[in-house]
Amino acid sequence: MIEGQAWKYGDDVNTDVIFPGKYTYQPLEPAEMAEHAMEDLDASFAREVKEGDVIVGGYNFGCGSSREQAATCLKAAGIAAVIAKSFSRIFFRNAINNGLPVIELEDGVDQIAKGDAISIDFEAGKVTHKGNTYHFPALPKEVLAILNDGGLIPHVRKALGKE
Amino acid sequence: MGMTFAQKVLAAKAGLESVAVGQIVEIEPDYCLSHDNTAAISKTFNKIGVERVKYPERFVIVLDHTVPASIEKYALGHKEIREFVCEQGIANFYDAGVGICHQVLPEKGFALPGKLILGSDSHTTTYGAFGAFSAGVGRSEMAVLYATGKIWLKTPASFKIVVSGQLEQPITSKDLILKIIGDIGADGALYRSIEFTGRAIEEMSLSSRMVLSNMAIECGAKNGYIAPDKKTATFLEGRAVHEYTPVYPDPDARYEKVLEFDATTLDPQVAKPHAVDNVSPIEEVAGTKIDQALIGTCTNGRLEDLRLAAKILSGNKVAHGVRLLILPASQEILLGALREGLIETFVEAGALMLNPGCGPCLGAHQGVLAPGEVCLSTANRNFRGRMGSRDAEIYLASPATVAASAITGVITDPRAEFVGGAK
Numbered sequence: 351m352i353e354g355q356a357w358k359y360g361d362d363v364n365t366d367v368i369f370p371g372k373y374t375y376q377p378l379e380p381a382e383m384a385e386h387a388m389e390d391l392d393a394s395f396a397r398e399v400k401e402g403d404v405i406v407g408g409y410n411f412g413c414g415s416s417r418e419q420a421a422t423c424l425k426a427a428g429i430a431a432v433i434a435k436s437f438s439r440i441f442f443r444n445a446i447n448n449g450l451p452v453i454e455l456e457d458g459v460d461q462i463a464k465g466d467a468i469s470i471d472f473e474a475g476k477v478t479h480k481g482n483t484y485h486f487p488a489l490p491k492e493v494l495a496i497l498n499d500g501g502l503i504p505h506v507r508k509a510l511g512k513e
Numbered sequence: 514m515g516m517t518f519a520q521k522v523l524a525a526k527a528g529l530e531s532v533a534v535g536q537i538v539e540i541e542p543d544y545c546l547s548h549d550n551t552a553a554i555s556k557t558f559n560k561i562g563v564e565r566v567k568y569p570e571r572f573v574i575v576l577d578h579t580v581p582a583s584i585e586k587y588a589l590g591h592k593e594i595r596e597f598v599c600e601q602g603i604a605n606f607y608d609a610g611v612g613i614c615h616q617v618l619p620e621k622g623f624a625l626p627g628k629l630i631l632g633s634d635s636h637t638t639t640y641g642a643f644g645a646f647s648a649g650v651g652r653s654e655m656a657v658l659y660a661t662g663k664i665w666l667k668t669p670a671s672f673k674i675v676v677s678g679q680l681e682q683p684i685t686s687k688d689l690i691l692k693i694i695g696d697i698g699a700d701g702a703l704y705r706s707i708e709f710t711g712r713a714i715e716e717m718s719l720s721s722r723m724v725l726s727n728m729a730i731e732c733g734a735k736n737g738y739i740a741p742d743k744k745t746a747t748f749l750e751g752r753a754v755h756e757y758t759p760v761y762p763d764p765d766a767r768y769e770k771v772l773e774f775d776a777t778t779l780d781p782q783v784a785k786p787h788a789v790d791n792v793s794p795i796e797e798v799a800g801t802k803i804d805q806a807l808i809g810t811c812t813n814g815r816l817e818d819l820r821l822a823a824k825i826l827s828g829n830k831v832a833h834g835v836r837l838l839i840l841p842a843s844q845e846i847l848l849g850a851l852r853e854g855l856i857e858t859f860v861e862a863g864a865l866m867l868n869p870g871c872g873p874c875l876g877a878h879q880g881v882l883a884p885g886e887v888c889l890s891t892a893n894r895n896f897r898g899r900m901g902s903r904d905a906e907i908y909l910a911s912p913a914t915v916a917a918s919a920i921t922g923v924i925t926d927p928r929a930e931f932v933g934g935a936k
């Protein structure tokens with residue numbers, strides 16, 4: 351169960367604006383990546399984001415470069431989940447692999463505005479906003495297993511008996 | 514029922530008779546690509562707790578994004594990668610200068626029909642032009658591939674894009690793919706496997722086909738397949754690192770959509786800032802002043818692109834106040850361009866030659882833009898901030914359009930004055 355405030359963006363939010371290319375080949379820790387999160391889209395984001403906030407986007411969220419820092423930086427910035435009408439496939443995978451929940455939802459997304467309170471119940475597969483409830487389908491079990499283990503690396507360590 | 518190309522490859526790799534759209538399969542890719550991001554990937558690999566890369570012969574590592582290193586941090590990353598490939602016995606390592614990964618893999622014979630190739634780079638789709646199933650993945654996934662050789666993939670639905678007619682210079686496959694992306698949108702083929710087919714595709718050179726597969730990701734596609742033919746086989750002769758068996762879709766395969774385009778009626782196309790699907794025919798943007806022109810990248814840095822640009826630039830000068838940057842996509846291409854005298858033409862025209870590599874494409878290295886500047890580029894992305902300042906503007910076009918515009922200093926229809934290189 352997550353309760354957080356929404357950061358609202360539009361369609362085709364690409365990974366270049368989520369995490370600029372100029373930092374992608376620099377060896378940064380997640381906390382340093384978080385300082386550049388959304389830098390070229392919304393300069394206020396990195397300053398004002400709070401632990402547990404939720405990003406709400408339109409269609410094709412995370413399109414463009416495969417850079418995984420786009421998922422890592424959001425997670426490190428405190429984002430608890432990303433809700434979008436659709437996701438680019440590589441961002442979707444990267445988010446799961448970083449233990450960042452992604453929710454594909456079309457209904458109700460247009461009604462959500464910046465700063466609105468949202469709650470997400472993963473078990474029940476529902477998002478609640480201003481008293482309205484919207485349902486989202488469960489992730490495939492292979493994908494859910496990775497998310498539940500906290501990301502791909504812990505998941506694989508567990509599978510290999512390294513934990 | 515028949516299967517699409519994607520279904521056939523995924524079924525074969527998973528050892529199954531057939532796979533359904535949406536089915537998740539665990540597979541071992543034939544080849545995996547990583548580039549400068551190998552420094553970060555090797556650190557993640559170390560966290561897994563496995564000592565050795567499981568199948569070193571399946572990995573190809575190319576240094577291209579920030580070469581030669583422009584800052585100490587990049588130099589250190591490259592050094593760590595050289596040490597890692599040495600330690601792990603990864604023989605398929607191509608150091609700075611050999612070229613851009615998506616050009617080097619085909620040249621070195623890894624982009625083979627019917628093979629499954631994954632890369633920690635979104636433009637890994639490029640090898641679809643050779644009949645491979647190839648897609649991008651993230652860095653953590655590449656680290657896990659080092660450790661286990663395995664990954665899960667979901668079977669995508671497929672679109673068939675049929676292109677009739679024939680392209681005629683100076684109209685190129687870049688204009689065609691921009692038109693397609695402009696029409697269907699940046700998420701028009703999200704998560705789909707595209708199969709490009711039709712007379713225009715059959716008539717095209719492999720280099721032109723690579724432009725289509727390269728940019729398939731810009732409309733969200735997972736893969737951009739083109740049926741391998743004689744041209745493919747000829748190119749791969751003496752290059753292929755392994756035997757291969759081409760895979761073709763069944764005639765009765767089920768497509769979610771069939772889209773049709775006509776190459777004959779195509780005008781030059783330009784993608785305007787700050788989205789690849791923000792496309793117009795050239796007349797709508799003609800006259801826009803530019804500060805920088807760029808010919809190169811994994812989209813349009815091949816010999817046929819340089820030949821077309823040289824034809825237009827020959828005997829002309831780059832406009833005052835415009836920087837024309839040219840980067841051949843690989844050493845092999847650079848050598849070809851030198852032998853054909855193209856480099857001489859470029860330098861005489863006043864172009865600035867850069868070494869093979871990604872160069873200014875992603876704003877991490879050289880040729881970056883100042884606030885307020887405008888760049889016309891042959892690359893595949895024009896996102897805000899991609900080439901430096903967030904307040905710069907990037908337009909995307911074909912090598913012909915970029916060359917013609919570099920001469921006039923404004924976005925220019927390459928058909929207008931320069932066709933045939935008569936000047």
Ligand code: SF4
Nearest residue numbers: 613810811871874875
């Ligand atoms: S040339 Fe540009 S798009 Fe191609 S691999 Fe390099 S950075 Fe990526």
